[in-house]
Amino acid sequence: MLTTDFVPGTPNWIDLGAPDTEAAAAFYSAVFGWTFRSAGPDAGGYGFFQRDGRTVAALGPLTGEGASPAWTPYFHTRDADATTDDVRRAGGSVRVPPMDVFTAGRMAAFTDPTGADFAVWQPRTTTGVDVVMEPATLCWTELHTTDTTAAKEFYRSVFSWRYEDMDTGGGTVYSVVSAPGGGTGDDAGQGGITPLQPHGPASGPGSAWHPYFGVHDCDATYATATEHGATGLLAPTDYPGVGRLALLKDPSGAPFALIKGDPSTT
Template sequence: MLTTDFVPGTPNWIDLGAADTDAAVAFYAAVFGWTFQSAGPDAGGYGFFQRDGGTVAALGPLTEEGASPSWTPYFHTRDADATAEAVRRAGGSVRVPPMEVFTAGRMAAFTDPMGAEFAVWQPGDTKGVDTVMEPAALCWTELYTTDAAAAKDFYRSVFSWEYQDMDTGGGPAYAVVHAPGGGTGEETGQGGILELPEENLAAGSGPEWHPYFGVLDCDASFATATDHGATVLIPPSDIPGVGRLAMLKDPAGAVFALITGDPSRT
């Protein structure tokens, strides 16, 4: 499961790019009770979603040409430049070269060979988010991809991830992502990789990462989200041994999921 004892290759930050940041603040405040704190006048509108005084995610305006509203996971690295080179060698592309973010740390953003976007964070003063695995905080990261085998090879090359292939009973291929070097026990599960079935591709789905946020009551949070303009992708559903989850698009189109339970028990 996720922790804030960040090691290389584990999620340590998550942010939302939005065309209308005020609308995003209002929506996520309604769903999760988050407040927003600006990073300051020199941050270009970037700031932090907070709950109970701790940062759980971040928000900024869209800055890349042609970008759509979306959530981006960041994975811990000790050397953003070395990770950028590893991405290139493995067939990915560098969208944002490694750069300093004041004294907070160093970041870079990439696209994997199938087209999913992700980023890395090399900590400085800011180590990462303050809270995970709690209500209204990040609990899981999941990749939808057109080629799960190729995705697994790519991220193994870049982050040294380990995988546990799951028996889906004839459903789409799914692998649990485990922190590097820790084996494939439940305590190291941090996310999943799912190969998109043909019906999803036909409906317009494509490669992307999205976050799962914990909630105390999946149905109640789902109702709040839809009441405030979210679009339903997966209605509240029970996952045996895991919990209850739902997936939505926020009013601007960014995909996220709700979960009551622990997805690392997949």
Template sequence: MLTTDYVPGTPNWIDLGATDTDAAVAFYSAVFGWTFRSAGPEAGGYGFFQLDGRTVGAIGPLTEEGATPSWTVYFHTADADATARAVVAAGGAVRMEPGDVFTAGRMAAFTDPTGADFGVWQPRENPGLQAVMEPDTLCWTELYTTDDAAAREFYRTVFSWSYQDMPMGGGPVYGIVSSPGGGQGEDTGQGGVMQLQKEHLDAGSVSEWHPYFGVTDCDATFEMATELGARVQIRPMDVPRVGRIAGLQDPWGAPFALIQGNPTMS
């Protein structure tokens, strides 16, 4: 399960790149009850989503040429520069070289060999998200990939991840991700990796990471989001041993998902 006791390879930050940050703040505030706190005038419009005074994510304007609205998942690293070298050696690409974010920490952004974007956060004054595994906070991360085998090998090499295979009722095998030293007790799952199926590939789906936000009522939150302009990817559905999930794109196209239940599949 996700925790805020971060170790290398575990998710420790998420942020949303938006074309209209004010409108996106209004949308997510209505859906999840978040508030927004600016990181200051020197931060270029970047700021923090908060719930009860605790940081649960962040948002900023898109800065990369050709970028589209999306959530980025960041993983803890003790050395962003060493991780960048490992990414390149394993066949990935560096989108943003490691750099200091004032005194908060050091970050970098990458693309895995299958095309999925992700980042790393090396904490200094800011250790990462202050709340996870609660309603309206990050509860799971999931990679949909065009090449399951290549993705698994890449992240195994870069982060030393291990995978527990879980068949999905005749569909693709779902790989539950764990990091060395992550989780609590035997419950070390932090996310999943799934092969995109032919119909999705034929429809143009690409590799991408999705954040899952915990909710107390998946159907009600889904209804609220769609009323506010979110587009449907997966209607609310029950997943055995997991709970009830739904997939959405926010009104500007950034994918995210909802989960009511236990995302660790334990």
């Protein structure tokens, strides 16, 4: 499961690119009780979503021509420059080359060979988000991809990820992801890789990472989100051994999921 004892290859940051950051901050405040704190006048509108004074995620304006609203997961690295080389060798592309973020750390952003965007964070003064695996915080990251074989090989090459494949019925295989040093046994899972279903609830223009946020009450949070302009993709549904989950797009179109329960028990 996710922890804040970050090791290479585990999620240590997540941010939302939005066309209207004020509207996005208002929406997620209504849904999760988050507050938004600016990173300062030199941060270009970037800032932090916080709950009880602890950073749970971040928010910034869309950058880059043609960028779409989306949540982007960041994975821990000890060397963003070396990881960039690994991404290139494995067939990925570099969207943002390694750059320092003040004294907080060093980041780089990429697209995997199947078209999904992700990033890495090399910590300095900021190790990552302050809290995970609590209500209104990140508890799982899930890749919906057009090519699970290519995606798994890519991330194995870049992060040395391990996979536990599970048959979910109908010939669909769900791969639970873990990173070396990220836990053992039932505590090892940090996310999943699953085929992008052309007509499924998470269908979209291509491969993408989706964050799951924990909630006390999936139905109530889903109702609040849709009342504030979110589009429901999958109404709250029970998944044995996983929990009760729902999929949505926020008012700008960025996908995210809710879950009551610990998905690492899958």
